[in-house]
Amino acid sequence: MHEDRLRHLLDLIRGGVLSRRDALRRLAGLGLTAPMATQVMALAGVSPAAAQAPGAEPVRRGGGGPLRLLYWQAPTLLNPHFATGATNQDASRIFYEPLAGWAADGTLLPVLAAEIPSIENGGLAPDGRSVTWKIKPGVRWHDGVALTADDLVFNWDYARNPATAAVTAGSYRDVTVVKVDDLTVRVEFRQPTPFWAETFVGSRGLIVPKHLFERYVGAASRDAPANLRPVGTGAYRFVSFAPGDVLHASLNPDYHLPTRPFFDTLEVKGGGDATSAARAVLQTADYDFAWNLAVEDDILKRLEAAGRGRVVFIEGGDIELLHLNPTDPNREVEGERSHASTTHPALSDPAVRQAIGLLVDRDALEQFIYGRGGPATGNVLNNPPRFRPPQPSRAFSVERANEVLEAAGWRRGPDGIRAKDGVRLRFVLQTSVNAPRQRTQALIKAAALRAGIDVEVKAVAATVFFSSDVANPDTYTKFYADLQMFTTVMTQADPQRFMNQFVSWEMASRANRWQGRNIYRWRSPEYDRLFREAEGELDPIRRADLFLRMNALVLADGYVIPLVGRPRVNAHANALRPVLSAWDNTLWLLSHWGREGG
Template identity: 25%
Template sequence: MNRRDHAVVLILVLLLVGLGGVLALPKAPAAEVEATPTPEPTLPPPATYREGVVGVPASITPITARSRAERTLVGLIFSGLVRLGPDGGFEPDLATSWTTDESGQTWTFRLREDVTWQDGVPVTSDDVVFTVEALKSPDAVGAVASSWAEVEVAAVGEHTVQFTLQTPIAGFLAAATQPLLPAHLLADVPFADLATGEFATLPVGTGPYVLAELDDERAVLVPAALLPPPVEEPESSPTLDPFATPVPSATPTRPVPYLERIEVRFYEDAAALAAALESGQVDGATGLPVEQATALEGEEGIERIAYPTTTLSAVMLNLRPSHPELDDARVRKALLASIDRDALVGTVLGGDAERADALVPPASWAFDAASAPPVAFDRKQANTLLRDAGWKLSDGAWTAPRGKERYRAEILTVPAAASPRLAATAAYVRNAWTRLGLAVDLVELPAAELVERLRAGTYTAAVVDIAMGLEPDVFPLLASSQVRASGSNLSGYQDPALDKLLEAARAVGTPETRTAAWKALLAGLAERQPILPLAWSTEVMFARGLDGMAPRLIATPGDRFWDVLGWRLATDR
């Protein structure tokens, strides 16, 4: 009731009192009336999905997010020009349409004109330009940043943006899933301050959910579609009704999700997270290591949902002229044949992975099993291959051609504290090569030092995770042109014949020509084995009472939310 309503009621009361005096109405006998309290209206609680992760987020931005907690929140809060779609494809998101020239070198995207940031400011091409330039900053690191190094971007209109690629790439749409940053909030923020600045814990995106609360225990997110529309400043300020309350309403351009509230709860370790799922404190959990994941497998009411990923655990070999003993493809095949990758997946990785037989994930459209015949685990065959390549076996120890002592290899990897899974994989490879007859030293290094050693070429082998991307493109990893200080060919491999296959596989063409090109490349890689594939990581989610998820190939933990608009809590939850 507003002030005007109060005034009307007061006038009516005064009139009735006045009329009562004029008409001399008889007084009613006094009676004791027991007041009945008016029940307070109650609203049903919002449909809240609670997911647990290990760790507390500190940098919730698409460029600086590193931990699982950070990437989970980024996947809910931010969005890109295109988004993941069913069957491994891509769909429009912030862009309505796109075109490319015949060469695949120039891509033009038309942005939606009805989309705003979560603070109400319209999304424009300036935001796209700002995001790409931030990714190209000298301070930006990682596979995502390196993929934009040879891309030029320009705004050709308020809602039109154009990308010019130094090297044509048919699969550029995968890069366009990169979530955008708001230029109007960050244009004056140095990139070095982005990870720790105010925006890192008060993010503003264009994704399906907006961050409503954040502390060391949880993050609370609500649908962005239910944000009130931005209020335009009126030319003249009318008298405001202090009793009026604005009611949030769905923004017409945003679909409303079934989940009315998402809580992401943070736990100190995996044991605490698993216990929270078992006790019903959370409805979902991700990132659990083998021990906890195995224990949850048989729990009643808990479902295991597996998402194939584009993260490849592999052995990168130093194929520079300084290591001629590894130049023969037979040696590389022998090293791969000595590793029982099925046992690696089933034991060390606890089944949360898939054996890798190529540098393309099996769930990708580009994979063809016939073109990538697997190298089977066969130690006897490995011995034969080494002998054929000129190696000599004496007293169970191998000596390389022109060598005088038992061959010694150093395997680099990250510490177990940084990645227990990867460190355990490296130890498994060391043991396999030791049984083969090599002397092997396993050296754990911090990630930055490891990358420095790889770039300098001061290593023999390294067990690493490689982010292959949603659209397969191994050109940066193996092309001869990428053997340079800023390139990604850290193995130093150079093969002109393979270069032609690499270029053909990333060229623009019809689906038929692209499929044929990838078959040829897969066959060429199988023949050479320049990088030894071990296993494809699987993103495993355990959930109770949650429906609507449709697993597909993903690149990051946040990609799980590609279909979050359709997630629903089970009615019997």
């Protein structure tokens, strides 16, 4: 049995997220008999009455005082449809909600929905061509206007409009949303669709109010005042926001769960670095929670020894990838570098890509840098388990890299750097400012130099690198470098949305304001075909096989090099009870966060 999974289930029960019946069912899934599960809940201080229904505990709203969160990569906007990067998605999630979210065990929990659709309750069509969602009655926006089906239909129209350039467009583009009545919508698919929990679900399903955004559709979408002053349905209401710095919110007295939330005020402080954030929670206790602690594991262990907080590792599908640019970042076409019509003068050679892959020592990254926070992997797709392929070879060999380059005609010059037909192997490797990433850059640079490749390392402030600023050349979505490194987040317990980051129609470009999910500019007609087939494959075994074949295609081409898996690593004060999931935003169920004894 996994201790962390058991602890998480007990937190969900204490917080009133799960009914007693659901709790017993899930504990049974961990191998506990019903009597044993009941005894475990009792020993953990969970009474039968406390686990009867969602919202049963606590008995009143508020009284928890301030909740202070540290996000060292600070958010820069508060519209979920433009939220590139996890920090912007999390900040938007404070105010906006989806119909349902993904719990830690990969199941769906209703948020704005009255229930999760199923064949039994008539929500799922047996032929896989539609799903019907019922909205929870009585939900109101923060300004008092009622949430209705019209808001959902509007979000569909808003996000799928190409001129809006929404990062969520892929979740709405290929469906039709029909209003059934004031509190019901039907999402219709073009074909039988096995993964129906996409539109209005999870991190890309947050719903914004029609009455505040309907004047700002398409080309005017970036002008909406609510992009920075959100009016949502969430447990906390907007107070103030300084992009790149600090966000303040306060308890929503009209939240649709009568005894939620617990905390009276919320502060999300941005900036600094991950190590300082860890210290502020684990050592000095100045903050309650620190997000995404990409910190060397030995440092985390030393800080945790102070006894003021704990580090939590939640395994999911997030992964740190090294990307090799198929396009030319130094050539401009129609005012755009890394244009899809260009080809990289050196990385287009498979031998160069193979050599770079041999120069990445993943095992050293795990052993000496990431530890518990970065298990080495050679796969892009690592979770959920039923979609996990066998580990490919993770060979590290400078000698073999030299042999590959020599055989391909790349000869060393007087300075030791290889060249061929006037093209020298000189690359810029960029990533965000972060100690483990800078150490990773140093390892790659040192190994590359031994193979005759000159790597210039470039570190960009996280608030710039992960921002949505269309005017800034250093954002990761523009990819104006030869090599690039960051973590790709998997926010669903299904690989479909995760793996669409490699399809050709999602390529980031000036035309879509660099909002396309395919930041890598990688293209493969065979990958596109397999992805389309998986979208309509109802047989779970055949569908899993299609995703495994997609993973193999990405690896074979060598433009994308997996480094380490990235379990969600956060720290929180000992008394804080966050409800976390690796399959959704960190703040996916902020309404249910509490403190021991509160």
